Amino acid sequence: MHSTFETAKQKLKTKNINLSHQRLKVLEYLTKNTCHPTVEQIFSDLQKDIPTLSKTTIYNTLRILTETGIVKAVKIDDKEIRYDIITENHGHFKCEGCGMILDFSIDTDSMIAEGLEEFVIKDKSVYFKGVCPSCLSKYK
C-alpha cells in the first residue's frame, strides 16, 4: 500500500503536472501536518527550508492540488482558508472556545439529499460547531 504522499505524487504524474521542488515540499508538509494549516502556516514553516519561497507559490500550488482533488479547502473559519489532504470521508468540528478544528468520522456516502436525484454531486462538506470538552470544563 502506498502512502498518502506517494498516491498524491502518482496522481499528479498522471495529470502531467510537474513535481517541482516547491510543490513536493507543500505536498509533503500537508501529509505530515494534517492539522488543517493556513497558507500563512505552510508558508512560514516551509520558508525555513526554502528561503526564497514566495507566498504566491503556496497559493498556486494549493490551487493545483485542490483542482486535482488531492487537497480540500476547509472553509469552516471566516478569515483564512485551511487546507486538508483528502484521505477518507470525514467532517470538521470547530470549537467556538479555543478555535481548534478536529476531524471526525462521518459517512457522507450514505447521506441522502432529497430533491437532488438529478444532480451530479462532486463534493460533500460537513461542518459542526460547538464547544470541546476542554473548553466546557473551563466554564464549570
Next chain:
Amino acid sequence: MHSTFETAKQKLKTKNINLSHQRLKVLEYLTKNTCHPTVEQIFSDLQKDIPTLSKTTIYNTLRILTETGIVKAVKIDDKEIRYDIITENHGHFKCEGCGMILDFSIDTDSMIAEGLEEFVIKDKSVYFKGVCPSCLSKYK
C-alpha cells in the same frame, strides 16, 4: 402558528433587542427572500425603501441576527457570505456551472459524529457541490 417573521420578532423581544425600523426591514427582507442573498443584495434592495441606509447597518444587523440564532451565515461560496433565515434542517447545494445555491432536505439531527460524544454541538452545516440538471444538459 406564527410566521417565520413573527417568531423571529418574538425571539428578539425576549432577548431585549430593539426592533428598530432597519432591523425589521432586514428581517422582513430575509423572510421574503430565501435565496441566500449577499450583503450587497440586501443593501441595494433595501436602499430603495430607506435612502439613508448604511451598509454597516446591514452588517451590524446580520451579526445580531446570527448571534441570536435567527439567521445563519452560508459560507459555501468563497468571496461573499450569504444569509439564510433558519427554518428547518437543510443543506445547501452549489452548482459549479451557474453558481446557483439550492436548499435540500437533510436530517442533520440523525447524523452521528463518531468521537464527538463529549462535545457540545451547537450547529451543523452541510454543503454539497456539483452540477445542476440545467448545466448538465448544456454539456451534452
Next chain:
DNA sequence: AATTACAGTGTAATGATTACAACTTTGTAT
C-alpha cells in the same frame, strides 16, 4: 431640559487572496 444609552451612518483601515509582470529553471530540438 438634561442625561444616558442605544442605533445608525460614513469613512478609513484591514487583510486574505488574486492579478500580473519579471525572472529563473527546466525541457527539447537543432
Next chain:
DNA sequence: ATACAAAGTTGTAATCATTACACTGTAATT
C-alpha cells in the same frame, strides 16, 4: 553544447468583502 520555448517561481501591486471607529441622531428616563 547552445538556443529556444514552455513551465514554474517570485515579488509587488491591486482587489474587495468585512471590520473598526468616530461621529451623529434618536429615544427613554429622570
